[in-house]
Amino acid sequence: MADLRINLAGITSPNPFWLASAPPTNSGYQVQRAFEAGWGGAVWKTLGDPIMNVSSRYAALHLGSQRVLGLNNIELITDRPLEVNLREIEETKKRFPNHTIIGSLMMEPNREKWHELVKATEAAGVDGLELNFGCPHGMAERGMGSAVGQQPDMVRQQTEWVKEVAQTPVIVKLTPNITDIRFTARAARQGGADAVSMINTINSLIGVDLDAWLPIPHVDGKGAHGGYCGPAVKPIALNMVAECARDPLVGIPISGIGGISTWKDAVEFLLMGASGVQVCTAAMHHGFRIVEDMIDGLNNYLDQKGIASVQDIVGKAVHTYSDWGNLNLNYKVAARVNEEICINCNKCYIACEDTSHQSIDLVTSTLSGKTVPVVREDDCVGCNLCSIVCPVEGAITMVEIPTDEASLTWNQRQAKN
Amino acid sequence: MTDKKSGTIPLTDLSRHFAEVVPALKPKEAIDEANRCLYCYDAPCIKACPTGIDIPSFIQKIATGNLYGSAKTIMDANPVGASCSRVCPTSELCEGACVLNGEAASQPIMIGRLQRHATDWAITNRVSLFTAPPETEKINNKVAIIGAGPAGLSAARELACLGHEVTVYEAKPKGGGLNTYGIVSFRLPQEIPLWEVEQVESLGVQFRYGVRVGEDITAQELIDTYDSVVLAVGMSSVPMLGIPGEELDGVLDAIAFVEDTKTKPLSDALLGKTVAVIGAGNTAIDAATCSKRLGAAQVQMLYRRTDKEMTAYDFEYEFAKQDGVEFRWLVAPKRIIGENGRVIAIELTRMELGEPDHKGRKSPVPIPGSEYTIPVDYVIKAIGQKRHTQLLEAFDIAHHHGIPVLSENSYRTSHPKVFAAGDFIFGGGKTDAMVVDAAQQGKRVAHEIHAVTSKKER
Numbered sequence: 036m037a038d039l040r041i042n043l044a045g046i047t048s049p050n051p052f053w054l055a056s057a058p059p060t061n062s063g064y065q066v067q068r069a070f071e072a073g074w075g076g077a078v079w080k081t082l083g084d085p086i087m088n089v090s091s092r093y094a095a096l097h098l099g100s101q102r103v104l105g106l107n108n109i110e111l112i113t114d115r116p117l118e119v120n121l122r123e124i125e126e127t128k129k130r131f132p133n134h135t136i137i138g139s140l141m142m143e144p145n146r147e148k149w150h151e152l153v154k155a156t157e158a159a160g161v162d163g164l165e166l167n168f169g170c171p172h173g174m175a176e177r178g179m180g181s182a183v184g185q186q187p188d189m190v191r192q193q194t195e196w197v198k199e200v201a202q203t204p205v206i207v208k209l210t211p212n213i214t215d216i217r218f219t220a221r222a223a224r225q226g227g228a229d230a231v232s233m234i235n236t237i238n239s240l241i242g243v244d245l246d247a248w249l250p251i252p253h254v255d256g257k258g259a260h261g262g263y264c265g266p267a268v269k270p271i272a273l274n275m276v277a278e279c280a281r282d283p284l285v286g287i288p289i290s291g292i293g294g295i296s297t298w299k300d301a302v303e304f305l306l307m308g309a310s311g312v313q314v315c316t317a318a319m320h321h322g323f324r325i326v327e328d329m330i331d332g333l334n335n336y337l338d339q340k341g342i343a344s345v346q347d348i349v350g351k352a353v354h355t356y357s358d359w360g361n362l363n364l365n366y367k368v369a370a371r372v373n374e375e376i377c378i379n380c381n382k383c384y385i386a387c388e389d390t391s392h393q394s395i396d397l398v399t400s401t402l403s404g405k406t407v408p409v410v411r412e413d414d415c416v417g418c419n420l421c422s423i424v425c426p427v428e429g430a431i432t433m434v435e436i437p438t439d440e441a442s443l444t445w446n447q448r449q450a451k452n
Numbered sequence: 453m454t455d456k457k458s459g460t461i462p463l464t465d466l467s468r469h470f471a472e473v474v475p476a477l478k479p480k481e482a483i484d485e486a487n488r489c490l491y492c493y494d495a496p497c498i499k500a501c502p503t504g505i506d507i508p509s510f511i512q513k514i515a516t517g518n519l520y521g522s523a524k525t526i527m528d529a530n531p532v533g534a535s536c537s538r539v540c541p542t543s544e545l546c547e548g549a550c551v552l553n554g555e556a557a558s559q560p561i562m563i564g565r566l567q568r569h570a571t572d573w574a575i576t577n578r579v580s581l582f583t584a585p586p587e588t589e590k591i592n593n594k595v596a597i598i599g600a601g602p603a604g605l606s607a608a609r610e611l612a613c614l615g616h617e618v619t620v621y622e623a624k625p626k627g628g629g630l631n632t633y634g635i636v637s638f639r640l641p642q643e644i645p646l647w648e649v650e651q652v653e654s655l656g657v658q659f660r661y662g663v664r665v666g667e668d669i670t671a672q673e674l675i676d677t678y679d680s681v682v683l684a685v686g687m688s689s690v691p692m693l694g695i696p697g698e699e700l701d702g703v704l705d706a707i708a709f710v711e712d713t714k715t716k717p718l719s720d721a722l723l724g725k726t727v728a729v730i731g732a733g734n735t736a737i738d739a740a741t742c743s744k745r746l747g748a749a750q751v752q753m754l755y756r757r758t759d760k761e762m763t764a765y766d767f768e769y770e771f772a773k774q775d776g777v778e779f780r781w782l783v784a785p786k787r788i789i790g791e792n793g794r795v796i797a798i799e800l801t802r803m804e805l806g807e808p809d810h811k812g813r814k815s816p817v818p819i820p821g822s823e824y825t826i827p828v829d830y831v832i833k834a835i836g837q838k839r840h841t842q843l844l845e846a847f848d849i850a851h852h853h854g855i856p857v858l859s860e861n862s863y864r865t866s867h868p869k870v871f872a873a874g875d876f877i878f879g880g881g882k883t884d885a886m887v888v889d890a891a892q893q894g895k896r897v898a899h900e901i902h903a904v905t906s907k908k909e910r
């Protein structure tokens with residue numbers, strides 16, 4: 036049994052799996068159920084001044100038989116009074132002293148108001164604070180959420196205000212609705228943040244009703260952009276985490292969020308520099324019980340690799356993530372088709388022929404007499420497209436083609452000239 | 453397997469007929485199927501499993517690539533979960549309860565084959581799924597388990613994990629009970645139950661093979677040596693038909709007949725012969741399909757009721773028909789006819805169905821003067837199994853026609869130290885006895901013994 040405990044900027048947790056600030060962490064009842072199911076921590080649904088929600092709030096992207104590839108919402112922060120939330124935080128912390136509770140906060144850009152909210156929340160016994168500079172709708176129009184998270188100066192400023200009074204570690208939650216997330220992450224650090232978390236949701240419109248010609252979802256005939264999350268956003272989130280992890284100017288711990296549904300996703304975030312992860316959509320899709328396989332799978336993975344503590348994998352792949360200019364131009368891979376397991380769907384052929392480099396021939400096999408795809412290795416540029424569209428695991432492998440040429444990157448090449 | 457034209461099994465290589473019929477899921481099939489599972493909450497499949505395996509959870513673990521966790525989830529709930537993945541009547545249990553059976557849905561999830569996928573992984577990768585508690589947490593309680601079949605193994609595994617000192621006495625040279633010796637290889641290859649035995653052995657459970665309790669060691673000795681005794685001896689051989697000619701050469705006991713195909717080189721004695729199987733439960737089906745696969749020219753199953761009353765499942769019936777087995781309903785054997793000490797024919801009486809019996813099955817009544825004779829080379833008896841009455845008496849346990857009397861809601865017999873589980877306590881029902889029930893009873897016996905022991909220690 037590997038040691039799954041983590042320490043994120045001084046915040047300890049029995050395991051790396053936290054529920055992200057969202058409907059699953061709306062109330063004490065829910066968070067306590069989550070802790071019973073095994074979640075190591077919970078970031079409470081964002082606290083702030085009272086809001087009003089609209090009805091008809093979520094929509095999802097389904098693809099084929101796969102439901103909830105992505106989820107979109109136009110919901111705001113907590114719709115319950117601050118005192119009620121704080122009382123429930125206190126009760127929950129008393130019942131689960133070893134579990135992590137983070138207070139997520141959002142406030143108008145007013146130093147005194149921030150101070151008040153921080154003090155009140157810390158008095159309830161939270162282990163840390165998360166500043167929601169990410170909510171992309173509703174709150175942004177009022178100068179909060181992503182309106183802050185899109186302005187590095189405002190991120191720094193408001194983080195500073197919080198740090199003036201905060202006694203517990205402060206995590207700044209960033210919005211992905213920005214050109215380069217490192218700028219806001221750096222600003223958070225400059226403001227004194229102890230950690231950053233990412234990502235909040237991405238501006239999105241799920242679809243349009245083909246008969247009613249209305250956005251999905253609509254509120255009494257009108258729609259507005261929502262925030263996108265779930266498995267579909269994972270690659271975006273993972274890149275942002277990795278970019279921040281390798282940026283020395285960010286240089287503070289990261290809580291990874293976005294599309295994490297399984298222990299495997301979590302391991303990827305940890306390897307790319309997250310000290311822990313947060314989950315929302317997967318819990319909303321299946322219930323709190325999914326954490327059981329997350330913990331079990333992570334533990335078995337570590338045991339099978341002979342790794343004693345989950346903290347030993349944090350950031351272990353960051354050094355392999357770099358800029359394009361540092362990639363070896365002389366490295367070559369090429370596709371190779373395993374004729375024995377190829378099912379002759381010819382998808383690789385047409386993908387290459389129509390949309391890549393015309394490097395696959397359909398040839399009558401001397402082995403089976405069937406027409407099989409054969410790659411002309413010299414022409415193959417190693418784009419991977421054929422192996423991506425191939426429906427059979429292992430039927431197309433990308434193999435390394437040894438070259439005599441020494442490694443040469445674009446940057447090295449430019450430096451020479 | 454069957455030749456479509458003649459309805460017989462081609463005879464090129466007998467041993468091929470005994471290889472597992474249902475193929476393993478291919479890796480992609482398993483992943484696709486696992487991802488099709490809805491991961492229901494409070495899932496009906498769990499409730500339909502007598503051992504209560506958390507089916508959505510083990511399937512989810514296949515989907516996420518956590519095969520170790522998947523196998524562990526299965527085997528934790530069911531110590532013979534690898535065998536059950538092959539022999540459980542899943543269409544009546546988990547798969548029958550799957551929500552995807554409904555009108556608005558598609559096809560039930562292939563739970564049995566996914567379970568096999570996960571446990572096969574554990575078998576192939578030779579992983580050990582369970583560990584016994586450390587010496588310091590051992591419980592000072594010695595338990596003897598008689599019989600290493602599903603019920604005994606299950607009780608042993610559970611007790612060992614709870615820290616008890618367990619010794620299993622087994623008459624046969626190997627463990628697994630009917631899974632190893634009774635269920636035909638083409639449904640359940642021997643290496644599967646033997647792996648399950650290994651898993652129990654690795655917990656430090658002592659196995660005494662080749663020891664028949666009541667003969668090689670007395671009941672009293674066990675009672676004197678152990679704190680608790682679990683009787684998990686299953687049932688015994690097939691009873692006599694009680695008709696003339698039963699002593700003839702060529703009259704076989706179905707269970708012994710199947711056991712030979714699992715323990716000895718396959719015999720060519722049935723090649724081209726005519727076989728009559730008496731009975732229509734799962735033992736009869738196994739004996740009939742085995743006969744076909746050993747090359748018999750004609751195999752007829754003779755049953756005194758109709759297909760509606762037989763205890764074999766529809767899928768077993770279909771399977772037998774596909775193997776070319778013929779069914780004769782509403783006939784009962786009257787006598788077996790021999791020549792030079794060998795069977796040459798069997799005389800049958802036609803039956804009709806009368807009033808329902810106490811189980812609600814219509815009783816067959818002979819039609820006077822309807823006798824007729826069919827030529828046969830072999831008669832295989834598969835009309836149920838006898839009870840281990842002698843053993844019951846040796847332990848001085850109250851019983852009713854060879855079925856031990858148990859305290860209410862308990863597996864405790866009339867002897868305070870002695871518990872019982874599995875086929876040994878099976879009292880009949882609409883279907884035949886099942887491995888999965890035996891496994892669950894073994895678990896429950898273990899927890900009952902554990903509860904009693906903890907009280908004693910307090």
Ligand SMILES: Cc1cc2nc3c(=O)[nH]c(=O)nc-3n(C[C@H](O)[C@H](O)[C@H](O)COP(=O)(O)OP(=O)(O)OC[C@H]3O[C@@H](n4cnc5c(N)ncnc54)[C@H](O)[C@@H]3O)c2cc1C
Pocket residue numbers: 539540541598599600601602603604621622623624627628629630631634635636663664665666684685686687707710734735736738739840843873874875876885886887888890
């Ligand atoms: C041909 C056949 C096909 C079947 N097919 C299926 C199927 O498809 N699906 C299904 O669910 N079930 C099937 N069953 C039923 C299933 O095999 C039993 O319900 C199950 O094996 C019962 O387990 P058990 O542990 O109670 O008994 P058993 O498996 O009978 O094990 C009892 C063990 O006790 C040992 N023993 C007996 N007496 C003594 C003694 N005095 N001392 C020491 N050891 C002793 C025996 O050698 C044996 O190993 C089938 C049964 C038969 C006969």
Ligand SMILES: Cc1cc2nc3c(=O)[nH]c(=O)nc-3n(C[C@H](O)[C@H](O)[C@H](O)COP(=O)(O)O)c2cc1C
Pocket residue numbers: 055056057058080081106107108110111112113139167169170208234235236263264265266268292293294295313314315316317
């Ligand atoms: C319905 C809904 C409400 C949310 N509300 C909040 C919120 O109040 N505060 C916040 O910081 N993030 C909120 N989020 C964003 C999530 O915390 C998380 O960052 C995002 O969903 C990405 O994670 P996921 O892909 O696991 O869902 C919300 C998300 C959803 C779906």
